[in-house]
Structures are given as structure tokens and as C-alpha cells.
Amino acid sequence: MPKTNEEVEELLGEWAELQQITGRDPYRVRAYEKAARSIGGYSKDLRELDDKGILAIPNVGKNMLGRIREYLDTGTMHELEDLREMVPAGMRELLRIPGLGPKKAILVYEQLGVTNLAELAAAAEANKLRDIKGLGAKTEESLLRGIRNYTAQEERIMVDQALQAADRIIATLSETCTFDEIAYAGSLRRMRETIGDIDILVAASEAEPIMDAFASMARVREVKAKGATKTTIVTRQGLQVDLRVVPYEAWGAALVYFTGSKAHNIKVREIAVKKGLKLSEYGLFHAKDGSIIAARTEEEVYEALGLPWIPPTMREDRGEVEAALAGTLPTPVDMTRDAVLEQRKKLKTLQKRYPKMTILHGCELNIAKDGTVDYDPEFLAGFDVLVASVHSYFRLSAEEQTARLIAAIENPLVNVIGHPSGRMIGRRPPIDMDFGAVCAAAIRTGTALEVNSFPDRLDLRDDHVRWAVEAGVTLSVDTDAHAPKHMDNIRFGIATAQRGWATKADVLNTRALKQLQEFVARKRKHA
């Protein structure tokens, strides 16, 4: 990003804040914020643009052009300088305190003469804030907490730390609650380089038990807010985590909303408004009669607005919406392929070191709603064996699920269907499907069905195993290990296979290497 653009972004941002504090029209303030962001994210250097070029930047009009020109010529913006003179230097910092916006900042300035953080803290500690009309004891306490947190420098954390924390919270909730979907959203999903707070989104029919479980986690230090569908906590490490529970039907709209960025959301909602629609976390609706258009998935919401699905990592209102509208949104790099090839290289090295052992390179693929899997056939052919599994869309009709699974089974490169029913014991029911038809397709195509050994899956379960064995399906008893210690789970998978009367002959991974390779090769001949 050109340096000049960053400088102008910073100045216009400061200008917007100073105007907030002086009580200017909020729409004007927003116009400055929007212009600042547009300029900051613009790929061309302001210094190399003529007037027409500068006016082509979104949210930059004649007034902004004048200020930009003044800055480029003189290195200052005189109106901003004047505004700085008018506003005490410490006032901007007040806005950094959570719960303190421009209105309260003006109030404490006018009533108590507070012009900086230290004075605000002193006033709060002397219980002077509670006497101001419109504020109260609770506001005073909450601001005092906010000041302490702020001065304790609860900084943004690194993205990998945030991811770890989010994963732990999701694991805790998964152990104790029933829900349909769970995901982290916010700046973490956008993978910003640092994360201020973590957003967790859950789809469930009942919010209350999840809110309760969330608020009572061992790592919670403080519950900042707790309502019907939204709870905010602060962890012992000082990390703020927001939880929002939405209906399953609104998952996609909620994910868009909760992922942000805020600026991206505003831009997308403006498109909705122009089309006579209304977009909220509950869905995309007709503005007139409130009838729903899309909400279940992100793809459906974007599509209904005339946009392709925009990757979360690009949702910063840096021109991605305009590019999406124009059909010029690039498909960003997907490092996954490189990582896969890197892994294959490592395996080759290991193979050389252990020549007596044959190392196979496998991969678990995701089965999409329509039964397709990740990657193109050419790339997939580079693996020795492939598992494909369902990880989403658990509520499709029996017809849709059956067709979806059969489509994956008929893929010549797919050798095993992982955890075919998708159930999580005590947490998620199995998907609805015609198991007989799935078995028939597996036999016809030479595809194995998995007996997943994870204690909370055991999928296929025992009676399905027995049915499959009697039909003549080949099984694959797998650990689904995500760590070495999970290898021990194999005993549960074997026991489940035994309970379904499976013999050694029914199980693919009891066979000799050559037989396994033949199993794969036979199916690939049909590719």
C-alpha cells in the first residue's frame, strides 16, 4: 500500500474522531471514515493520480479531493489543524474505552471538564460520574473497569493464539451442548494478523443451554453481557469472547454478519437496500413484505445479491465487493495444494529412510452439498488412497443425502466414505439417507464404507455394519486419528465391527498391501 495513502487514511480517520467528539453529524463522520478506508485500501498511489483519478476512488468527492490536494502540496490539512486546536489532546483516547462513545465523552467534558483518561479515571473513582444526568452508578463502574482493562494494555493477540483459544472453547461447548453448527467468525475467520476479540457462532434450536454453558466455562473471568441470544465474556487471559446463537435456517446470513468486517457488511447491505431488500443476521428479506429470500448458507445470501461467494480473508471493504459485482474478483491462492505437495515430498524422504516399509499418501476429502469433493481429478490422482466424508449440510432430505453420498461413491478416485452417517453420539443425529441404496452403490463401484473408531462417532454403527456385511460391502476400520494417542481408539472400531459380525475378509485394511492397491486401481480404471 502506498505510503501517502496510509498517511491520508490516518489523517482522515483522526478527523472523523475529532468530529465525533465535537458532536458533528454522524453521517458526515461516517463519510470521513469511509473515505479514509477507501484511500487506505486503494492500490494506486495518490501522488500519481490526477484529479479525475482521485475522484474515481469510492467515497471520495470534491471536498475530499481538495483536502488531499492540499496535503500533497503542503503536507498538512489546515482545517484539520484548526480542529486539533479546538479539541483537548487527550479526548481522542477517551473513545478507546469500551462503553464510552462520543455522546458520553461530550457529557463528561461539558459537565466535569474531563479532557483525558487520567481525569476520567479520577472522576469515576470519586463517584462523580453517577451524578451526571443520563449516566448512573452502573455506567460509572463499567467505565472504571473499562479504563483499568485499557490501561492494563490488553493488547490484540497473535492470530495463532486466537485460533488455539477459539478451538478450545469450541471443544468445550461441543462436549457439553447440543447444536447443529459451530464456527468461529469475526476477524479470526478473516485471519487478520492480530485479533482483538473472538467471535463464536452457533446454530441451535435452543440458545439458553449454550449461553449457560458458555458463561460457566472454567476459563471465564467476567460475564460482560448476557442476553437471549448473545453473551460476552472475558477469559482469565483477558481475552474477550462473544457468543451468538442463531436458528439453523439463518446460519449463512449470521455467518456473513458475524464474520464482517463491519465495513464489508455495510457495503453488502447497501447493495441489498438498492435492490429493495433488507439484510440482517437473520437473512435476506424483501423490504416490503418481509418475505425471506436467502439465509441458510453464505453462498445463497451472496448469490441472491448478485455476488459470488467472497472468501472471508478478502472481506475488508477494500474493493472486493466492487470487484465481485464486476466479475473480476480473483480466486485467491489456496496454500493447501502446496502444503499437500510439501507433505508428499517429506513422505518420499521418509520412504527412502525406511525402505522396508511402504508409506501411502492419503487424504480425507470433504463431500459438498452436491456430492462433489475437493480438488480436481488430476490432483487427486497423486494420492495413493482417498477418503471422502460429510462435514456439513446434515439436515438435507433423505433423497438429497442419498444422492449426495452416491455421487461421492461414484467418484472413481474416492475409495472410502468416512463416518457415513455423520452422527456424533449424544450431540448430533445421523443424516437421513437410504442406507440400502448407499450400500448397493458402494458394492457396485468398489468403494469401502468406514467404521470410524472415535468413541463419539462409532460410525458406521454396529447394526449398520451387520447390514453392510450381509449385503457384501467392503469396510474400512479407521482411527480417524488426529494425534498419535488417538491410534488406541482402533479397539472401539474393531469392537463395533465385531458387534456387526464383520470378518477379516470384509475389512479392507486387513488385506495385504498389494490387494489394497488393486482395490484402488480397479476403481480408478473407470476414471
Place this chain on the structure above:
DNA sequence: GCCGTTTTCGGCCCGACTGTTTTCAGTCG
């Protein structure tokens, strides 16, 4: 202050939660 295929004037995203109020303003994301 910016913007426009209903507009050059009159709009400007939307809803949850809190606290201080007796129906709503402020803040947040």
C-alpha cells in the same frame, strides 16, 4: 460528506444489549 437507471435533495445498515428511563438513547459489532 458522498451518492444517484426511481433521486442533484434526502437519504445514509441493522439488531442486540445495557442502563436509565418510564419508552428510549448510547454503544457495539
